[in-house]
Amino acid sequence: MIEQDWIWGLVGGLMIGSAAALFLLVNGRIMGASGILGGLVDGSGKSNWTERAAFIAGLIVVPLLMLPIYTEVDTHISTNPAVLIAAGLLVGIGTRLANGCTSGHGVCGISRFSLRGMVATVFYLMAGGISVLLFKHILGVI
Amino acid sequence: MRAFFALISGGLFGAGLLVSGMVDTTKVQGWLDVFGDWDPTLAFVLGGAIIPMAIAWRFTIGRAPKLGGTFPEKPNPRIGHNLVVGSVLFGAGWGLAGLCPGPAMASLTFAGWSGPLFVASMIVGMLVAPPVRSWVDGIAASS
Numbered sequence: 001m002i003e004q005d006w007i008w009g010l011v012g013g014l015m016i017g018s019a020a021a022l023f024l025l026v027n028g029r030i031m032g033a034s035g036i037l038g039g040l041v042d043g044s045g046k047s048n049w050t051e052r053a054a055f056i057a058g059l060i061v062v063p064l065l066m067l068p069i070y071t072e073v074d075t076h077i078s079t080n081p082a083v084l085i086a087a088g089l090l091v092g093i094g095t096r097l098a099n100g101c102t103s104g105h106g107v108c109g110i111s112r113f114s115l116r117g118m119v120a121t122v123f124y125l126m127a128g129g130i131s132v133l134l135f136k137h138i139l140g141v142i
Numbered sequence: 143m144r145a146f147f148a149l150i151s152g153g154l155f156g157a158g159l160l161v162s163g164m165v166d167t168t169k170v171q172g173w174l175d176v177f178g179d180w181d182p183t184l185a186f187v188l189g190g191a192i193i194p195m196a197i198a199w200r201f202t203i204g205r206a207p208k209l210g211g212t213f214p215e216k217p218n219p220r221i222g223h224n225l226v227v228g229s230v231l232f233g234a235g236w237g238l239a240g241l242c243p244g245p246a247m248a249s250l251t252f253a254g255w256s257g258p259l260f261v262a263s264m265i266v267g268m269l270v271a272p273p274v275r276s277w278v279d280g281i282a283a284s285s
Contacts, residue, residue: 005163009183012162013190019154020191021198026147028207030214031155033244034268041268054145056247058152063160064251070160075249076168077256078239088246088260090235092267093274095243097228102242103155105229106188111195115219120229127233128174135238137177142238 020107027051032104033059034095042096083135083142098124144209156248162187165249167240174237223282224275 020031029051036052039045045052067073078084095101098120100109105124109117135142163169164187172181202213236242241249241260250257 005169005181005183006186009162009186010190012158012160012164013187013192014194015158015161016155016187017158017191017194019151019158021194022147022154023151024195024198024207024213025201026208027144027151028209028211028213031151033155033242033247037243037247037265038268038271041265042272048144050145051148055148055152055155058149058154059156059244059247060250062153062156063165063248066157066160067252073160073165073252075165075253075257077241077249077253077260078167079254079256081259083238084256084260085263087235087239087241088263089267089270090231090238091241091243091246092264092269093271094228094230094232094235094267096268096271097224097275097278098232099225099228101232101244102188102236103244107191107195110188111192112199112216114216116217116221116225119221120225123226123229124233124236125174127230128237129176131234131237132171132174133177136171136175142171 016103017107017111020103023055024108030104030108031055032100032108034091034101035099035104038096078142080141094124147209155244158191159245159248162190165245165253170240170242170245171237224278227278 023029023031036045036055040049040052098105100117100120105117105120110121159165163183169181169183172179173184175181207213239260243264246257246261246264250261
């Protein structure tokens with residue numbers, strides 16, 4: 001079953017990359033989830049808020065509409081409020097300081113050989129690996 | 143028109159996140175779990191996403207966006223302390239919950255109360271980021 005997951009991973013990845021390509025070639029913008037949301041949250045994206053809000057609406061609503069065909073989807077998300085709040089704060093602060101997340105630095109940055117995107121990706125991957133090692137294997141909280 | 147194509151792009155992004163399995167936090171944590179039961183799916187997702195974007199970047203040369211304006215310029219390659227500190231904090235949170243901003247929003251409607259709690263905390267994090275940035279800048283300037 002794992003090999004099938006890889007194929008769906010590749011198909012989904014191609015869809016994510018196509019979404020980013022569309023946003024770049026048509027709207028002339030970088031598809032970075034944290035930047036699009038962050039600009040709405042702190043008001044820095046006021047001048048193009050409709051574009052941002054429309055992107056987020058599509059991102060939230062389309063998976064919801066697909067649920068009838070993805071009946072077995074399970075997020076396996078934590079139910080520990082402390083874990084969710086701590087992780088949410090870290091992701092929110094971190095992506096704004098770094099000016100990007102997996103989509104902005106990872107997908108859009110690496111694909112144009114941006115040094116910043118590649119350095120950011122190396123650091124968040126390393127930190128993510130250490131985080132899982134610490135919280136799962138050493139502390140056992142996740 | 144800008145909003146319409148943004149809606150389509152966001153929708154395709156969300157559909158891709160669902161199809162690829164990236165809304166499943168255990169798959170993300172499995173990818174980061176190099177010392178445990180490693181799951182390589184995320185490498186296929188990232189690899190698959192980079193292919194259309196690499197082509198798209200080539201296509202921007204000598205052209206302008208369809209709806210006007212200019213393409214984003216390549217950022218200054220300087221690696222600042224905020225890029226490193228921010229990426230480390232983000233990575234720590236990503237590993238802890240198995241969620242980054244895209245999948246967190248994509249799974250908002252079907253992750254019980256945990257999804258909205260994570261997204262609300264992320265928004266609070268984004269709001270408190272400016273003072274944290276000033277604090278990090280202060281430490282960097284004094285060292």
